[in-house]
Amino acid sequence: MEQNDFIRYLLSKKSVDDRALNLRVWNKLKETLRKKGASKSPLRALEIGAGIGTMLTRMLDDDLLPDCAYCLLDINEGNIQAAPGYLASWAATKHIAFEKHGENFYSISTPSAKINLEIFFADIFDFITEQNTKWDVLIGHAVLDLFDLSSAIPAMKAALNPEGIMYFSINYDGHTIFEPQINPLFEENLLYLYNQSMDERLKDGNPSGDSQAGRHLFSHLKDQGIEILAAGSSDWVVFPGSGEYLHQEAEFLHHLIDTIYNEMKDHPKINQAELGHWTTERKNQIDNGDLVCIVHQLDFLGRVNI
Numbered sequence: 105m106e107q108n109d110f111i112r113y114l115l116s117k118k119s120v121d122d123r124a125l126n127l128r129v130w131n132k133l134k135e136t137l138r139k140k141g142a143s144k145s146p147l148r149a150l151e152i153g154a155g156i157g158t159m160l161t162r163m164l165d166d167d168l169l170p171d172c173a174y175c176l177l178d179i180n181e182g183n184i185q186a187a188p189g190y191l192a193s194w195a196a197t198k199h200i201a202f203e204k205h206g207e208n209f210y211s212i213s214t215p216s217a218k219i220n221l222e223i224f225f226a227d228i229f230d231f232i233t234e235q236n237t238k239w240d241v242l243i244g245h246a247v248l249d250l251f252d253l254s255s256a257i258p259a260m261k262a263a264l265n266p267e268g269i270m271y272f273s274i275n276y277d278g279h280t281i282f283e284p285q286i287n288p289l290f291e292e293n294l295l296y297l298y299n300q301s302m303d304e305r306l307k308d309g310n311p312s313g314d315s316q317a318g319r320h321l322f323s324h325l326k327d328q329g330i331e332i333l334a335a336g337s338s339d340w341v342v343f344p345g346s347g348e349y350l351h352q353e354a355e356f357l358h359h360l361i362d363t364i365y366n367e368m369k370d371h372p373k374i375n376q377a378e379l380g381h382w383t384t385e386r387k388n389q390i391d392n393g394d395l396v397c398i399v400h401q402l403d404f405l406g407r408v409n410i
């Protein structure tokens with residue numbers, strides 16, 4: 105996917121995520137951050153795989169953050185470089201002060217919180233190893249399913265202070281559903297192999313992905329002694345309400361179908377003519393306002409109890 109396409113995908117995903125996030129988990133996060141912010145200020149928060157910064161704006165829109173030093177980190181240079189522009193235009197529409205204080209240093213002042221923002225272009229695991237520092241809050245939104253959780257969770261836990269908080273949202277959990285049905289046997293096999301491709305993904309020779317990250321997080325967190333304060337589903341549900349999709353969600357759906365197509369083209373177990381036909385039909389359904397898409401995901405709030 106081209107860099108600009110990926111940024112457009114993240115922009116189109118924002119409203120889908122807004123609807124999907126589990127409110128019980130979100131509200132527990134809000135309550136927990138209020139209490140933590142009252143006993144320590146400023147809090148130190150690290151957001152990993154932050155993309156262009158949509159989660160930060162979501163948190164500020166809901167007055168969720170107390171005063172904090174907030175680190176926005178992503179391994180994709182184009183995504184993270186787009187963050188200041190995205191945050192500045194968000195701040196301008198809200199009449200909120202967004203100031204630059206040096207390369208990669210910014211501040212955001214809302215009526216209820218002062219955020220000192222630092223932006224990093226880095227791999228999370230290199231960053232954690234190299235930084236001699238600990239965090240009070242670690243946030244990972246739509247990113248944990250890209251990691252090998254058995255090594256990622258211990259590494260992230262080691263980066264947290266005692267009683268540090270982990271908020272992991274939009275963790276894929278194995279089910280992608282499209283309606284209305286077309287060629288159901290082909291699609292079932294396609295999505296099965298698509299999930300398998302996530303499980304088999306390697307990065308630098310190491311496992312890197314879990315198509316059932318959501319359900320597996322229960323045991324990975326427990327194995328690390330992390331107390332689960334709240335958990336719940338956060339399924340994407342994208343549908344054309346009155347014949348049209350909301351916001352840029354038609355574009356979001358096109359990206360989803362393109363992603364599946366690109367991953368599965370040339371797969372030895374997939375009939376390529378059928379894949380081409382399936383892709384065209386699903387895309388026509390988007391253009392005609394017929395496609396419904398449901399993707400099962402889970403959100404978690406955990407606390408390091410040491």
Ligand SMILES: C[S@@+](CC[C@H](N)C(=O)[O-])C[C@H]1O[C@@H](n2cnc3c(N)ncnc32)[C@H](O)[C@@H]1O
Binds near residue numbers: 229
């Ligand atoms: C699906 S995107 C989600 C981005 C953002 N959280 C959002 O929802 O808008 C996953 C992000 O994780 C980043 N990422 C993947 N592996 C990473 C790693 N090892 N360290 C840091 N970021 C990583 C990618 O570059 C990408 O921006």
